[in-house]
Each structure stands twice: as structure tokens, then as C-alpha cells.
Amino acid sequence: MIDKITNWTKSDDARVEDAIRRGASRRELLKMMLAGGVALSAGGAVFGRAERALAATPVSGGHLKAAGISASNADTLDPAKASLGTDYVRCCSLYNRLTFIDVTGVPQMELAEKLDTKDAKTWTVTLRKGVTFHDGKALTSADVVYSLKRHLDPAVGSKVAKIAAQMTEIKAVDANTVEIGLKAANADLPFILALHHFMIVEDGTTDFSKGMGTGAFVLETFEPGVRSIVKKNTNYWKPGFPHLDSFEFFAITDPNARVNALLAGDVHFASAVNPRSAKMIEAQPGFELVKSTVGAYTNLNIRLDMNKPDFIMGMKHIVDREQIIMAALRGFGEVGNDQPISKANVYHNADLKPKAFDPDKAKHHFQKAGVLGQSIPVIASDAADFSVDMAMIIQASAAEIGMKLDIQRVPSDGYWDKYWLKAPIHFGNINPRSTPDIYFSLLYASDAPWNESQYKSPKFDAMMLEARGSLDDAKRHAIYNELQTMISDEAGTIIPAYTTNADGISSKVKGLQVNPLGGMMGYAMAEYLWLEA
Template structure:
């Protein structure tokens, strides 16, 4: 049975009603609650029935779950500082913990931390949970937090969040269960930043990450990079759960093969299926689909420091040649919203709602290509199934170009090795960016001059200064104003074309229960293994 809900039904409403029922709310109480939230009567009745069933569901312990992502690599890692693929995030979420995590509403919750407090948003005191142990039996202490945070500052580590972590100027243990973090400038987002996958806590002194020794819900039994992993339940986990005895994770790069594996029962979950494949699930009583809209996207990256991106007019031409509506409707089958060439989606409270997408204007694009001197030349575009829908998007661009005398050679390369061989390297190529909870994180990772993942090599001293200013702005109105200006700078000056924000669709067996949406992406923000159960 497909997971169909009324159009005005949201994950927040769902959880709101469930929580109210658990607190003993009557039907009259629930109707008042829903009316106050603007939920229609008909939708509200359906929502109450579903929530009542959800509350009645009791998690089942036991079982082995098999799940497949869409991309993997021989560079797969259990080192959270170096994680870059969804497969890395899934494994790291299972075997490690963070100081904080984000719930389905984007609210910060404590995990390994008991509290994180600051009077000025510059000096932070982190109180840690007691009684937590690593898989090898070592007690968790402040030394592990200090070591884990400092790794991101060491250039030799190659942390993916080095540019974010560099704001931490001092990280010290006050006692065994207290850490003090001092920032270069005030940043009220620190508790949210610490919920990122890369800030998982590893044991003090760890150099060998092949075993994945963490404090998490699962212990790694088998890890074969680019092939598969098998993790088993941690019997000494400090939280309730996990419910599963074990889970296996690997990649099935072909979209239809991933869907068919769910339909046939070979796997319980197929992550990130294409919109057109969702129809294969309709009418099937033994499967369902989970839809998460949290701001992930596939983007076309044009490097500003290489030709053709270095040619004046080329990037502007590309932005007007992208038929965003066609991509949203035909390529993504409506499972997306049109993007405006900057990474902060409408799901984020800082989204610049007045920044309109570049219009599809082939004649203007033609004029820009002529200005660059490239009209009639052949320009390679590297695409791969590793970047969601990028091959189809490239084909749309190729067809539009052919109608104005602009030639694009779509070079479809294998998924295996795409992220290490082509992403960030090829002059024109696609990326696939997972959701991030704050503009500061997105800008620091992708657009600051020293960003590890600066996909188009966009560099602006003014932008860098604005990033620091917004980070320390405790006045929300000022912060919003700065972020809006920064989004406009990216849309107009960076070489990243973001045609649409994707709705992530995961296909699941009906036996999989407990999966919830999460602002960090599909598969419950990649942390599904700890929270789901199998209901035979």
C-alpha cells in the first residue's frame, strides 16, 4: 500500500497528534488542536486515525534488516571526519553518536551531551552524559570530545568540515564530563552544528577506523568499502534500543534494480528512488514510500577557474538555458520544487523567498554563449547515476542547447569512483548535496573561499566577511538580511546551477516501522537503523 496522505498533512501534524494522544488527550482536545493548526476537518479525522494506530504500535525487537543506498565507493569510510557519501553517513550514524542531534522538526536535542550552554554564544560549556561506553568497553569522557573536535582542525586529517570547525579556537576538558569550547566569534548555531554527521565522537587517540569503535547503537561486524557492511546490536547501548538485532547496508546503483529489490523482498529499504519509479510501488500492498522534503539537490557545477566557466557570459548563458520547470515536471516527476541557484531551500526559515529563479530564455542564453565565444563549440558535461537524475538533467540541457547552436557532449561516467574522480574536478559536472540545517553550514562547506567542497571555486572576500558577520549576529532580523544578500550573491555570481530542490523518496517493505522524516535527509537523516523495527 502506498503512503498516501492529504496534501495539508505534515510530519509535524502527525507527531503533534501522536504526542497529544500519548498525554491522554480526548477527541475533542485533538479537534481543537488541529483546528488551531489549520488542519481541515476531513484531513484531521484521517490524521487522528493514523496517529491512534501509530500510538498503538509497539516496537518489535529482533530481526535483520537489509537496506540499499544508491551510491558507494572503494573510498567508503568509517571515519566520520572524512564521510562524504550517504553510505558513510548511514554507517557512522549507526556506530557513533553526536553531542546533539536534530529531531524531525529541526529542533536540537541532546545525545552524548546533557546540556550545551553559553551566555554570549562565544564560550560554550558542554556537560556530558555519564555511564556511556565505547564498543571496546572504554568509558566515554571529555577527552574523547576534545580529541574528536581537534581532529577537524588538523590539516593532515582532511576533515570535510575543517572550514566550519576552524571557528573553534579552544577546546578543553574542564573535568571528565565537562568540555569548554571557545569560538573565534559568537555563533548561536553551535549546538546545531554539532549535530552534523561529521561531528560524531570517536575514542581518544583513534588512528584505525576500520572497526568503527564508537558509542553507537550498533557495532560493525563486517566492513568492505564499496561492497557492504554488516552491523550488530550494541548490547550495552546507553539509550533504549536499537530494536534490530543487525542490519546490512550496501549500494544498488541502478534505480529500477533498487526498487525491484524492495518489491521482490530481497531488501527492506531502497533509498532515494527516482520520482518516475514511485509509480512501480502504487497498488502494491506489501510496500510503501516515505517522502522527505528537506532541501537536498542535484546541481550543475561550472568551475570559475577553468574554461568554459572562466569565459565571460558562459555561466549566465547556462543559467538561462536550464529549463527548471521541465526538470521539475518531466525529470523529477513533480517530486521537487523549482530552485533558484542557491542552496537554502524553502524548508529553511532563512530562505530568500524574493529571489526568483533565472527564466528559461534560450535566446538570451544564445547571446551569452556568443559573448563568451563558445557558441557552436562543443562543451563536455560529466554526469553519472551517482548524482541523482543528473544524466536526465544533462540531456535536457543538451537538447535545449542543440536548438540554439550550442553543442554539449554528455559524458556519462560510472557511479563507482564518480565522487573521487570527477566531482569538484571536471570543468562542468554535477553534484548531489545532502540537506544541512543552517545557512552558515551550507555556506561554510560550499561557498566560502576556503570551503572544502567549493564546487565552482567561487571566492569572494565580501562574502567571507558577511559569513562571519551573520554567524555572530544574535539579532534575527539582521541575520536574515545578511543571509538573504548572501543567497543573492551565490545565485548571481557562483558557478552552481541548482534547478530544483529534491523530494527524497525511500521505498520500504510494509514490515518496516518507525521511520520518521528528518531535516538532515532521507532514511531518517541517515539514522534509520537505530530507530526502525521489523513488524512481521
């Protein structure tokens, strides 16, 4: 047998490392590598590389303190109601999901040992054995059925009720098996079950103040809007995890105060560092900045039902994307191509080029639209990150060709209710999603609840549904590539850049990786980080 690794990349190595960190068995690792084109006799080489990459042996013990960006009296330990990163971090430390998204954006198994389907409509979930809740109760299918059905109950108020509504049947086959029937075929179910809201809770739970889960930590203190402290689950089902003895999490809403707390040694971890403060951290010995560009963006929305096509095309060519990244984002971003699927997503269309910054072409389109010389209002607000700076840059470029953009800066308070989706030209702010289908159905389908530019295309809708139900990954790639092109060319949304998140850490913090679900290691950092002695 030839010791050859076919189409195996560094990102695939990272997946193996991530799987090892998450407690994958050797059998599961071999299946992963075989699927990626690794010969059995070459598997040892991959294992060896992974083990060497993890040779910085995690240290057990220590109390890690981390500061997030938001806090509220509505902070919750109920996964179904989680709405902020603050909630996600705590839920990730206390509970597990059936699946998780690894460092390359691919769903892997967690509480589920496997997910099987023949038609993408009926799915069989086989649960991992030997998993127990914090109170010692064994995980069974009843817990999974209860957890998933909660999202269908209007009285619960689940944040993913609309997504869960496609699950028309959820039943236990036996103590270790669950069957999920969908309204229509959806090959993305493994991605969906990895959303933070689909954490598995104990059957019958109505009081979530105890954070009773199967996760790496057990709750000690929870004060909504203030802080939480969790302690190591000594009976955790993943061997060797977690590394920390305890983890404390709270919010410091002021970005400068958050950075100052890190530099003063009051916290080990400061999330979402403002680009203006980045150099302060990088200049100080003993501290590091960990950056990740995973799909968040601020976009300029031009409603198709309120503006002429040539005006929209002119705007797409008057946006200097490189200048926006350097001046508005201070280097914290990657060039966008006017569609929501970033390079962090496996379905990103790398062949789709962004509209070129071309003032002459922009002027041509503005003249055709009959708007050159008119004053056109553009709504911006601090509520949409970087939008004010972006608007000023676009305004200056437009002014050089005689196009007048009236930048109207409005207060953050009430922006999302009064202006977003309503004003003819305004900015949006979109957080990362795990699949193209979620982006498309949320933002671009004809009936999308957040259809920012009022884009409506029966062809787009039909292709989106076709891709959703297909188990042929090559076919899905082809369809998603075309849908991204349609959005870039036809919709009225301009996405100049995908923004980069930066977390500031003490150099004592080890094990942090970038995850497509967002900063703080996709909010799951507590389980995998350790403190160097």
C-alpha cells in the same frame, strides 16, 4: 492562564515526536515547547497529540535487512574518516553525537545535555549523565575531548579537518563538562557537532574495527565492502530503544537489482530508488516509497571568468525548470531558485523567485553577449545525476531561439578531476549540508574550495562572516536572505531544482521519517525503525 499555542505548527509537533523517539526527558520537552510559544497549561495537549501520533506502538524484535547504493574496501567504522552513506549508516547505529538535527532541521541535544555560550566563541558542553559505552565504561569529558581533537591531527585524515580547525581550544573542565574555544565566533556550532563525523568515541581508541560506541547497537560483524551486522544494545541509555534485535546493512550498487531485491523480499529497505523504478514499487502491494527533498541538487555552472554576464543571464532564462522536473527528474524534485538553500532548511528564502523561463528575454541577452548563432560547448556526464537529460532539455529550448549549445557527454571516470570546476560550462552535483554557512563557505566565498562559477564578492564574504558570528537569529535570517539573493542574481550557478530522494521499503517497516541530513532518516534509521509483526 490561557490554553493557547502561539505559532505552533505541525512541524513543531513532529519535533516533539522526534524528541520522544530519541529519549528526551519531560523537562527537555517542556523547554522545547515553551521556546516555541506553548503555554504550560497547553503542554498536555501537545503531549497528547504526540502520544497519539506514536500510538502505532513500536514492536520489539526482528532482523531488518537494508541495501545501500555504495560499498568499498575502504568502508570504515572510524567516524572521522566516514565518506559514504554506507559509513554513515553504520556509524549512526554504533555511536552518538553531542547534538543531532531533528526532522525540522533544528539542532537538539543528544550526548550533550546542554550547550551554552555568551559570545558564540566560547562554548560550554554539559554532558548527559548515565551514558555508557558498549564495554560498560561511563561517558566522560575525556572521551569528548579525545574525539574532537582527533579531527585536528593530520595523521588521522579526518574528512572534517577544515571545519574542526576552527576549534582552537578543547579542554575538560571536569568529568562532565567540556569547553570549546573557537578561532572566531560561530553560532552554528550546535549544527556542526551534529555532523556524522563528530561521533563520540572512547578515549584513546585507535582500533575502530570493534565499533565501540555509546550507540543503539553493538557490532557483531563488519566486512568492509561486503556487509555489517549489529545487535541490539540492551544497556542503551535511551529508554525503549532500539526496537530491532538486529540490523544488517550491505550495498547493491545496481539500482534495478536493488529494487528487485526489495520486491523479492530479500531486503526490507532499498535506498535511493531511481525515479524510473518508482512506479514498480508503488504498483506492488506490500511496498511503499518514502520521498524526501532535503537540499541535494544538480546544477549548471557557468564560470564568470570565462563567460560574458549577458550570456549567463540568457542561460538563466532559457532553463525551463518545470520541464526539467517532469522530464529529467520524472517528478522527483522541487523548483530551485539558483541558490543552494532549499525549503528543507529553516533559513530558506521563500520570497526569492526563480528566474522565469522566457525565451525572448534569453534571446535579448544572448544577442547583447554576441553569442547568438555560435556553438557553445556544455560538458555533461552521468557522474552528475540527471545532468545529461537536463542538458538536452536546455539545448532544445535554446535551439528554438537560434542559440546553439554543443552538449559534450564525457565519461563518469575522471569527471570530477578533469571537468568539474575547470570547464567553462559544466554540471555539478551537491549533497545536503546542515547550515547555510557550510554551503556558502564551501561554494561561494571568494576563497571557497569548490567555487564552481568563480564567484567573488567582498561584500558577500563580509556578510557571511557577520552572520556566522551572530547569536541574533532574526539578524541571521535577514543576512542569509540577502546572501541567497546575491547568489541567485550574481553567481554563475543555475540550480533548476532540488532533487527528491526516494527510499523503497516493505510495508512491514514502520517509524521512518524524513530528515534534513538525507535519506535513510538522515542515515540514523536503524535506531528508530521497527518491523510490524
